[in-house]
Amino acid sequence: MPHLNFVKQGRGPVVMLSHALGCDLSMWDEVAQILARHYTVLRYDHRGHGRSERLPGPFTMAAFADDAASLIQEHADGPVSFVGLVLGGMVGQQLALRYPHLVTSIVMANSATYFDGVIRQRLLARAKMALDHGMEGVAQEAMGRWFSPAFLADPHGAATAAQLRSVLVEADPQVYVSTCQAILDVDFGGSNPLIACPTLVIAAKHDDSITLDKGAALSRSISGAELRTLDTGRMSAVEKPYEFAALVREFLRTQRDPAMA
Secondary structure, three states, X not given: OOOOOEEEEEOOOEEEEEOOOOOOHHHHHHHXXXXXXXXXXXXXXXXXXXXXOOOOOOOOHHHHHHHHHHHHHHHOOOOEEEEEEOHHHHHHHHXXXXXXXXXXXXXXXXXXXXXXHHHHHHHHHHHHHHHHHOHHHHHHHHHHHHOOHXXXXXXXXXXXXXXXXXXXXXXXXXXXXXXXXXXXXXXXXXOHXXXXXXXXXXXXXXXXXXXXXXXXXXXXXXXXXXEEEEXXXXXXXXXXXXXXXXXXXXXXXXXXXXXXX
């Protein structure tokens, strides 16, 4: 098991935050600050990302779920509410299937049961670019996919995007490629009906790859899953942290008190 960097803050039931491909736990800075007023927030860097141990790969989604499970068992007093974005959303699906006793609920943002077609080709192209030319080109291309035009046009949004871009530029190309392959190797469409915990899916209106249709398909794959949308690009938790945190809080309050549903 690799050494994983993590931050734990706040008090109350534990909410675990799982970041996107090529990012680190700083992606959750604003959401974590909001949620920590009511919850214990446990966020971490995936294997090979941020300050976690950098391993050569290959990686599997099961290994990413095993990492999350290890953190939960060591640093949470019981099962957690798991919140993941893109890669983190796929880890959430694997975690709920592989370790159902460790999650009370899952939130999957800007994610899917599997990636094919256009997004598969884009991931493969980015992986080749990372190996051949490093992460600068990958980061340049990613910004227009990650954020809506309105966010990038706003000075605060542009500064926030630049900070996340710098994290992606510093990512290990081989780790990036190994993580891309782990994402492309899974298809949860057939196994997601086995997920029994309450589930929230958050989809974005301005993502031309992980579209609203893919979010709807993900929500349909899990019995009783709720679907909400945000007027953002793929990095919804970064682009609209207050709205994102509000959706998470509303969902978690409903789980504690079903009469609110």
